[in-house]
Amino acid sequence: MKIGIVGGTGDIGEGMAMRLSQMHEVRLGSRDLSKAHEASQECRLQVEGRGLPCSLGGCSNQEAVNFGDVVVLAIPFRHLVGTVESLSGLEGKIVISPINPMEKREFFVYAPPEEGSAAVLVQRLLPGSRVVAAFNVIAANRWKAIDEELDYAVPICGDDAGAKQVVLELIRTVPGLKGYDAGPLATACMVECITPLLLNVARYNRMHDVGIQFR
Amino acid sequence: MKIGIVGGTGDIGEGMAMRLSQMHEVRLGSRDLSKAHEASQECRLQVEGRGLPCSLGGCSNQEAVNFGDVVVLAIPFRHLVGTVESLSGLEGKIVISPINPMEKREFFVYAPPEEGSAAVLVQRLLPGSRVVAAFNVIAANRWKAIDEELDYAVPICGDDAGAKQVVLELIRTVPGLKGYDAGPLATACMVECITPLLLNVARYNRMHDVGIQFR
Incomplete structure (x- = not known):
């Protein structure tokens, strides 16, 4: 699978790049080309240093x-509109949103836009x-801890059945992850709000990088 | 612990009564006294028929x-306001809300009241x-399958630290359940909306009575 990661120099982007580049062709994009090259080189060192295969390059x-059949928007919610409006050529592509709009007060709260979810x-x-909402619930540090299996559930939402099948297939290629069709895009709010909940659970129970499983 | 279950003749109420009456004194309440007696007798038969202890009675x-130090509102959201307004003497008591306001369309969506959550x-x-939100995420059928351990996470929300400690202690008495402080009552929406998500996951992945774990 050819995967382009927009905002790939963030924590989530780098972590996803290190995992996904072991079995897919991945391009790690950034507004800053030199940062993209630096980050992709660092990720390659981490992966190849463990004797693992790695197909990864940095780019805008x-x-x-342009590269990806699947494009991941690995950007914070506050950059979503500006970044998406700066890009072209996304028509027909599978676009993964792992974005969780939230606010930090004393605790985290889900703070969706008026559309109902990121x-x-x-999609608008x-x-x-x-568009498929996916990978919302995996903490950046877990993506990056590439010596550890990601033993988590990944609920996905979308209105395009074919796109959801491709994303479920992508999830199956990551050891430990288990994908679940969680319904249409209109239900993505219920997936996006898991992350502020998990951040609160981590905070109030002195845990780190909490994830979920379904059973 | 003395536990009163309001709406105890529903599926959730009967399931909770069968589990909790093994280590606590439980009263199963209903608007209909004969239904309360019938349900509590049936629950006692189920529990005692397995050679397990059972302290359970039916009542209004x-x-x-009046009986409970802890009162569980095991009622559907649509009956919440009417039921609560018909009761008195709840001042100072620990009141558990396992209520998940939701709508069923082709799929389930979280449908909170204007207060933000049930x-x-x-509390208003x-x-x-x-008030403590707890037990929102355990399916009725799982409560009732008393031969099986409830191997699930139970996130709880509330503003009264002492009440939360009592509820966490109550959760610890149920084999398999693991309680987590998920923050103040203002974050209960993020717990209540897990259930419609789990119902969608069950539906779209041909699973039954899906629960969650944190890890």
């Missing part, structure tokens, strides 16, 4: 879009794209 | 309130009570 966000907003901004 | 909802609404209706 637009080049990551994923629905992405990109009406020709096949 | 008001008697369940638990916050309960009962300003003198110590």
Whole structure:
């Protein structure tokens, strides 16, 4: 699978790049080309240093879009609209939103846009794209701890059945992850709000990088 | 612990009664006294028929309130306001809300009241009570399958630290359940919306009575 990661120099982007580049062709995009090259080189060192295969390169966000059959928007919610509006050529592509809009007060609260969720907003901004909310619930530090299996559930939401099948297939390629169809895009709010809940659970129970499983 | 279950003749109420009456004194309340007696007798047969201890009796909802140090509102959201307004004497008591307001369309969606969550609404209706959202995520069928351990996470929310400690202690008495402080009552929406998500996951993945674990 050819995967372009927009915002790939963030923690989530780098972690996903290190995991996914072991079995897929991945381009790690950034607004800053030198940061993209630096981050992708560092990720390659980490992966190849363990004797693992790695197909990864750094590029601009637009080049990551052009490259990917699947494009991951690994960006914070506050950069979502600006970043998406700066890109072109996303029509027909599978666009993964792992974005969780939230606010930090004394605790974390889910703070969706008026569309109801980040994923629905992405679909509104990109009406020709096949948007799937996925990977919302995996903490950046867990992605990056590549010596440890990601033993987690990944609920996904979307309105394009074919796109969801591809994303479930992508999830199956990551050892330990278990994908679940959680319904149409209109239900993405219920997936996005798991992360502020998990952050609160971590905080109030002195845990780290909490994830979920379904059973 | 003395536990009164309001709406105890529903599936959740009967399941909780069968589990909790093995180590606590439980009163199963109903608007309909004969249904309360019938249900509590049936539950006792199930529990005692397995050679397990059982301290359980049927009564009115008001008697369940009077009896309990901890009162569980095991009622559907649509009956919440009417039931709570029909009761008195809840001041100072620990009131557990396992209520998940949701709507069923083609799929389930979280449908909170304008207060933000059922638990916050309960606290507004009962300003003198110590409200804790808990047990939202355990399916009725799992409560009732008393030969199986409930191997699940139970996130709880509340503003009264002492009440939360009592509820966490109550959770610890149920083999398999693991309680987590998920923050103040203002975050209960993020717990209540897990259940419609789990119902969708069950539906779209042909699973039954899905629960969660944190790790």
